[in-house]
Every structure is written in structure tokens, then in C-alpha cells.
Amino acid sequence: MSREKLKRLGVELPLLPTSTVGSFPKTPELAEARTKYTRNQITRAELETLEKRATEFWIRTQEEIGLDVLVDGEQYRGDMVAYFAELMGGFQTGGLVRSYGNRYYHKPAIVGEVKWPGPMTVQWWRWTQSLTKKPVKGMLTGPYTVMDWSFNDHYRDRKSACLALAGELRKEAEALIEAGARIIQIDEPAISVRQEELSFAIEAMHLTVDGLPAYFITHACYGAFETIYPDMLELPVDNLDLAISNSALDLLKIFEKDPFTKDLSLGVLDVHNHRIETPTEIKARVMRGVRVLTPERVWVDPDCGLKTRTVEESRRKLETMLTAVRELRTELA
Amino acid sequence: MQLILSTAGSYPRIGDVPDLQRHRRAYAQRERGDISAEELRKVEDEVVAGVIREQIEAGIEVVTDGLIRWYDPYSHFARGVEGVEINGLLRLFDTNFYFRQPVVKGRLRRRGPILLPEYEFARSVSSRPVKPVLTGPYTLARGSIVEAGYRSVHELALAYAEVLAAEVGELSRAGAQLIQLDEPAIVRHPENLNVLEAALAVVGRERGAARLLLHTPFGDVAPLYRDLQALPVDALGLDFTYSPKLPALIADLGSAKPLALGLIDARNTKLETRESVFPVLDAILPALKTGPTYLMPSCGLEFLPRERARLKLETLKRLRDAYLGGRS
Numbered sequence: 049m050s051r052e053k054l055k056r057l058g059v060e061l062p063l064l065p066t067s068t069v070g071s072f073p074k075t076p077e078l079a080e081a082r083t084k085y086t087r088n089q090i091t092r093a094e095l096e097t098l099e100k101r102a103t104e105f106w107i108r109t110q111e112e113i114g115l116d117v118l119v120d121g122e123q124y125r126g127d128m129v130a131y132f133a134e135l136m137g138g139f140q141t142g143g144l145v146r147s148y149g150n151r152y153y154h155k156p157a158i159v160g161e162v163k164w165p166g167p168m169t170v171q172w173w174r175w176t177q178s179l180t181k182k183p184v185k186g187m188l189t190g191p192y193t194v195m196d197w198s199f200n201d202h203y204r205d206r207k208s209a210c211l212a213l214a215g216e217l218r219k220e221a222e223a224l225i226e227a228g229a230r231i232i233q234i235d236e237p238a239i240s241v242r243q244e245e246l247s248f249a250i251e252a253m254h255l256t257v258d259g260l261p262a263y264f265i266t267h268a269c270y271g272a273f274e275t276i277y278p279d280m281l282e283l284p285v286d287n288l289d290l291a292i293s294n295s296a297l298d299l300l301k302i303f304e305k306d307p308f309t310k311d312l313s314l315g316v317l318d319v320h321n322h323r324i325e326t327p328t329e330i331k332a333r334v335m336r337g338v339r340v341l342t343p344e345r346v347w348v349d350p351d352c353g354l355k356t357r358t359v360e361e362s363r364r365k366l367e368t369m370l371t372a373v374r375e376l377r378t379e380l381a
Numbered sequence: 382m383q384l385i386l387s388t389a390g391s392y393p394r395i396g397d398v399p400d401l402q403r404h405r406r407a408y409a410q411r412e413r414g415d416i417s418a419e420e421l422r423k424v425e426d427e428v429v430a431g432v433i434r435e436q437i438e439a440g441i442e443v444v445t446d447g448l449i450r451w452y453d454p455y456s457h458f459a460r461g462v463e464g465v466e467i468n469g470l471l472r473l474f475d476t477n478f479y480f481r482q483p484v485v486k487g488r489l490r491r492r493g494p495i496l497l498p499e500y501e502f503a504r505s506v507s508s509r510p511v512k513p514v515l516t517g518p519y520t521l522a523r524g525s526i527v528e529a530g531y532r533s534v535h536e537l538a539l540a541y542a543e544v545l546a547a548e549v550g551e552l553s554r555a556g557a558q559l560i561q562l563d564e565p566a567i568v569r570h571p572e573n574l575n576v577l578e579a580a581l582a583v584v585g586r587e588r589g590a591a592r593l594l595l596h597t598p599f600g601d602v603a604p605l606y607r608d609l610q611a612l613p614v615d616a617l618g619l620d621f622t623y624s625p626k627l628p629a630l631i632a633d634l635g636s637a638k639p640l641a642l643g644l645i646d647a648r649n650t651k652l653e654t655r656e657s658v659f660p661v662l663d664a665i666l667p668a669l670k671t672g673p674t675y676l677m678p679s680c681g682l683e684f685l686p687r688e689r690a691r692l693k694l695e696t697l698k699r700l701r702d703a704y705l706g707g708r709s
């Protein structure tokens with residue numbers, strides 16, 4: 049099972065490993081600096097100093113809370129696709145497109161062969177890992193999502209664009225592994241939007257990870273599970289992260305029909321709600337997974353990135369999650 | 382052979398240069414309370430006039446008002462109806478656009494005309510016919526959370542249909558000749574075709590001299606094509622971007638209703654060419670028993686940057702002219 053894979057990779061984790069999906073809120077200091085940077089009031093170097101300070105803050109905070117697998121918190125990233133699109137060859141910053149209300153974003157456009165520009169996340173990963181003894185996850189956005197969230201002016205169709213991206217993103221995964229990353233999360237929040245395209249999304253993931261010595265996790269957002277289970281089990285990763293905080297999914301019933309074959313990260317905190325969950329609620333949510341899989345195969349995390357919560361809400365939600373998990377560890381031992 | 386150029390609904394309300402961002406600034410000022418609702422409406426008026434002008438300059442013959450005043454395709458109608466509140470954001474099908482979900486708290490009752498003043502303004506600034514666009518009753522029902530008042534999607538769709546029937550009646554009496562109803566949700570729920578049929582019958586009752594065009598973007602309509610032909614509407618709008626098999630199917634089955642062909646991909650920046658469009662027209666057009674046939678983007682253009690939306694329309698015009706020119 050995957051616990052053995054982790055052991056082979058030299059990663060020892062407690063029962064019910066805890067982690068987060070990737071993003072943390074920008075610290076108020078950094079949020080202000082980012083605004084100033086867009087108005088040319090501070091330099092790139094000044095901004096980076098504050099990004100590092102914020103990253104360090106989140107590493108300390110995650111350690112204090114007692115999380116087992118840490119993230120860099122993406123303080124230096126804006127959008128999870130634009131970050132890569134801005135660095136990779138073949139992309140152009142697209143024009144403004146409305147996302148809702150009066151909110152607009154620059155949607156990237158693929159205008160030539162996509163090309164890995166050399167390490168995009170490795171420096172940050174290496175530096176973050178140097179701050180802590182706990183394992184830090186490498187964090188990438190998957191080829192299907194990068195394709196889906198970009199315009200495609202160059203490739204014949206969506207599939208060709210997706211597969212080309214997969215080949216290039218694989219180089220980033222290889223670079224992370226070479227730097228020492230053992231756990232890599234490749235997010236595919238778009239994966240369930242067009243069921244008819246799932247087969248090439250899976251093919252792309254094969255191109256990205258096959259044969260690479262790391263423990264791979266894929267996070268897909270709320271709703272993915274109902275739409276593409278059990279086909280999503282074909283994704284060649286070790287762990288699927290699933291939002292259950294907000295859904296009344298009867299895992300028992302679903303897994304009885306089509307057994308779950310991977311490790312499961314249970315997203316038990318509702319990141320879109322200000323309210324702090326109680327330990328009892330969280331324990332109940334975790335138990336929904338533990339009852340149908342063995343506890344050895346279950347991880348615990350929030351149901352999406354925490355970047356829309358405040359620093360304080362994020363901390364309190366995670367502290368409660370850890371309280372619940374510690375109690376469960378004792379009860380299940 | 383007549384091929385009429387139209388748009389399918391939304392149009393980007395801002396562009397990338399500051400001159401084209403008045404709407405965004407005014408909206409933010411209104412949210413902060415710096416300008417009045419009336420001042421925002423004036424800016425909206427100007428933007429509507431601007432996007433209509435842009436469509437006409439690009440060669441579009443039946444224009445829309447770009448849905449500039451809509452927050453999104455659901456809440457725009459929900460706000461005009463008693464018994465409905467507006468909830469959090471939800472993804473619009475497979476797009477990266479989010480809409481506010483209606484929550485039904487009791488029986489629906491239309492507060493008053495929703496689209497009529499918008500239509501009347503658009504018509505006053507357009508030298509070409511304006512096509513009003515409505516989100517259809519089934520899609521509104523499917524996208525709503527029901528807390529009270531109705532026991533099924535079927536019941537709720539019929540209630541929304543009553544609201545929309547009143548809208549359609551007013552638009553028709555005001556002179557609208559072609560009215561578009563968007564029903565993307567049916568593509569994902571073909572099991573509810575009977576619900577859609579019943580709801581459309583209610584809406585259609587009030588259409589008078591206007592023709593109802595049913596548009597079903599954001600999914601592969603090929604499996605539903607036969608059933609769509611049987612619905613009580615006057616024309617069908619089809620999104621070809623999901624349906625590689627659709628041209629052959631239409632060539633085979635023909636169409637008893639006039640069609641609006643969504644051959645221009647309104648979700649991607651890549652521009653269409655003769656090679657991608659002409660063979661489809663060659664296959665479909667001989668099979669159509671009745672006209673007029675419309676050419677349009679696959680869905681609203683708001684998924685594209687403004688400059689690209691305009692290029693798409695110019696491409697549509699160029700391809701239509703070349704196609705007809707080559708045949709005559």
C-alpha cells in the first residue's frame with residue numbers, strides 16, 4: 049500500500065496524517081505590499097523579502113498547529129494557473145475576462161509550443177524545506193487544469209494542448225524530486241468539468257508522473273467526486289483529495305459498489321465558511337472515511353485552499369482539526 | 382440562400398484599455414456608494430450603446446444588448462421575482478464564470494417587467510433588430526435551491542415559466558421579433574425533456590408574433606437533437622463546439638425548424654477558418670427545410686476578451702460573405 053511507498057521514500061507519518069490543500073491567506077503585510085507593487089511603489093526585491101517573511105510565518109504556524117505535511121502557502125503565487133503560464137514558454141498574458149460580478153482576471157493564452165523554462169517552484173520549495181524538519185509538499189497545477197483555464201490559440205485541440213503541457217510539467221516534477229521533494233501534489237480542480245475529456249486528462253497525468261519516485265496527491269475541488277467516480281481512480285496518483293465537509297456523500301455505499309483503491313485525503317474543513325467547525329463535527333467527518341477504508345489509508349485536510357479565509361480563521365480551523373485528529377489517533381490506536 | 386449573422390447573448394463589458402473600462406470603474410464606485418444608481422445606469426446605457434455599435438460595425442445583423450446589466454444569467458431574473466433570494470457563488474457549467482444561486486423561499490411572483498426596459502433602451506440605440514435573451518425556465522429551476530414553495534424541479538420550472546411568459550409577452554408586444562431562451566441545463570439532464578417541454582409550452586403561449594429561439598450551449602446536443610426538434614419553439618440554436626457528430630447528424634436528419642448555427646467558438650480565442658467552417662455548412666445547409674438560417678457564436682461572447690470578441694464577429698462576417706460569394 050502507499051504507506052510502504054512513503055516508507056521507501058523515507059517519509060514516516062503518524063496515523064491520519066494531516067496536511068492542507070496548498071494556499072494560505074496572504075498575510076496583511078504581504079497583501080498591502082502586493083497592492084503597492086502593482087502601483088510601482090515598491091521594488092520586486094522588496095516584495096520578495098515580504099513573500100519570504102510571510103512564507104516563514106506560515107511554516108512556523110503550521111509547525112505550531114502540529115500539521116504533519118507542510119506547504120509553502122503559495123504566498124508568492126497569485127492564480128494557480130497564471131503563475132505557471134507567466135513563467136512557461138508559449139504563453140501570453142491574455143486580455144481581461146469577467147469571472148463574476150465586477151471581478152475580472154487576465155486569462156492566459158497558449159500562443160506557441162509550451163515550454164518548461166527551467167525550475168519554476170523548486171527554489172521556493174528548497175528554501176521552505178530548509179526551514180522545517182517536517183516534509184514539505186511540492187505543489188503543481190496539473191496539465192488538464194492549466195489547459196482548461198487558458199485560451200488555446202496554438203494547438204489543434206484541447207487534448208493536444210493538454211498532452212503537450214503534461215510533458216513540460218513532468219520536467220518540473222522531476223526537478224522537485226531532484227531537489228529532494230518526496231511528496232508532490234498535482235492539483236486538477238478542472239478535471240470534472242467535461243466528463244468526456246476525463247480519458248485524456250488521465251493520459252496527461254500518466255505523462256506527468258509515470259515512473260517518478262514520489263508520492264503523488266491530486267486535489268480536485270468540490271463536486272468532482274460525484275461526477276467522475278469511479279473513473280477518477282484511473283488517475284495514476286497515490287492519494288486523491290476529496291471534499292466531504294459540505295456533502296452528504298454516502299462513502300460506504302459508493303465504495304461498496306466501486307472499492308476505493310488509493311489513499312484518501314478527506315477535506316473536512318469548509319474553507320468557504322467563516323464558522324469554525326467543532327472537534328466533534330470533524331471527528332464525525334473523518335469517521336465517515338475511516339469506517340469504509342482502514343485508518344492507515346486516510347489523510348485529513350481542509351476541503352480546498354485556505355486563501356479566502358483570514359489568517360486567524362485559518363489557524364483556528366486547523367487547530368480544531370488537529371484537536372479532533374489527536375483524539376481519533378488515541379481512540380483508534 | 383440567406384445566412385443571417387447574430388450574436389448569442391453576452392458581450393464583454395470592458396476591454397483592456399482604460400477607455401473601455403468605464404463600466405468596471407463605475408460599478409466599483411457604485412459599490413462604494415460614490416455614485417448613485419442613476420449614475421451607474423447612465424454608464425450602463427453608454428456601454429450598451431457601445432457594444433451594439435461594435436456588433437453592427439462588425440457586420441452583425443441581429444444584435445443583443447450584450448446582457449450588460451446582468452450580474453449573471455440566474456440572479457438577473459431571480460432579483461425580479463418575489464419568493465426568491467440570492468445565495469453564494471456557483472460555477473456556471475464548465476466555464477470559469479460564477480453565478481449567484483437563487484434560493485426559492487416561497488411561491489414565485491414577478492415584481493414587474495425585468496427585460497422590457499432593457500429591450501426598449503437597446504432598440505432605441507440600435508439600427509438593427511435587437512434580440513432579447515432570457516434564461517429558460519428549466520435552467521433557472523435546475524440552478525435554484527428550493528427551500529419552500531415547490532416540491533419538484535418540474536413544479537418550479539412551471540412557476541419560472543409563468544414569470545418568463547409575462548416577460549415574453551411584453552417583449553413581443555414591444556416589437557421583438559425573435560426572442561432567445563437559453564436552456565443549457567437540459568443538455569446535462571435529458572431525462573427532464575418532458576419538464577422542459579411543459580415549461581416551454583407555458584412560455585410560448587404569450588409569444589404573439591415573436592418567434593422563440595431555444596439555445597442549448599455548453600454541452601453535446603447531438604444525443605438530444607431529435608427531441609429538440611419536437612419542442613414547442615420556433616427555432617433551435619446549437620453549440621457545435623462540443624459536438625463533432627452534430628453536422629453529420631443534421632445532414633442526415635435535416636431540420637424542420639430554422640437553425641441558429643453556433644459555429645464560432647465563443648470560449649476560445651483561436652479564430653475560425655474556411656477549412657473549419659465551410660465543410661460544416663456544406664453538410665448542413667442542403668438538409669435544412671426552412672429558413673432563415675442564422676450564424677452565430679457558440680454562446681455569449683463574455684468568455685473572451687473584448688478585442689477578441691470583436692475579431693470573432695468580424696471573422697463570422699468574413700466567412701459568411703466568402704461562403705455566399707463562392708456559391709453564387
Ligand SMILES: [Zn+2]
Pocket residue numbers: 069237267268269270351352353
Ligand atoms: Zn479546491
